[in-house]
Amino acid sequence: MRRTAAGYFVIAAALATACLAQGAFAGSDGETPAKVPAHVEKTFLIPSSDGYGVGDCLTTPGSECGQVVANAWCEAQGYAAANTFGIAAADEYTGAIEQPVSTPSERPIRITCRD
Known part of the structure; x- marks a missing residue:
C-alpha cells in the first residue's frame, strides 16, 4: 500500500487541527507556557x-x-x-x-x- 505526499499532508493537517481543537498547546503561540493567575x-x-x-x-x-x-x-x-x-x-x-x-x-x- 503506497501513500502519496498529498496523503501524508492530509493526515498531518488533520492531526494538527485535532491538537489545536483540544488545546494541546499551552500558550497562544504554542511555545510559551500558560500564565498562572496572580495571588488575589x-x-x-x-x-x-x-x-x-x-x-x-x-x-x-x-x-x-x-x-x-x-x-x-x-x-x-x-x-x-x-x-x-x-x-x-x-x-x-x-x-x-x-x-x-x-x-x-x-x-x-x-x-x-x-x-
Whole structure:
C-alpha cells in the first residue's frame, strides 16, 4: 500500500487541527507556557457597630475567636481565608479629609482576605 505526499499532508493537517481543537498547546503561540493567575487579596472595612457583636472579637489583640470570625467573613465573601484583621488605621478609610482621630471603638474593622 503506497501513500502519496498529498496523503501524508492530509493526515498531518488533520492531526494538527485535532491538537489545536483540544488545546494541546499551552500558550497562544504554542511555545510559551500558560500564565498562572496572580495571588488575589481584598481588604474589607466593616463598621465596628455592625450589630453582630463581633467587634470585640476582631479588635482585641490575641483573641482566639478573632481568626475564626475573620475566616468566616472571608469565606462568606468567596475567599479562602483571612490574612490579617484588626482596627483600621485612619489612612485606610479617610485620607483626603483632615479629621480628629476617632476613638478605637468608632473606627471600622479591617479584614484582609486571600484566595
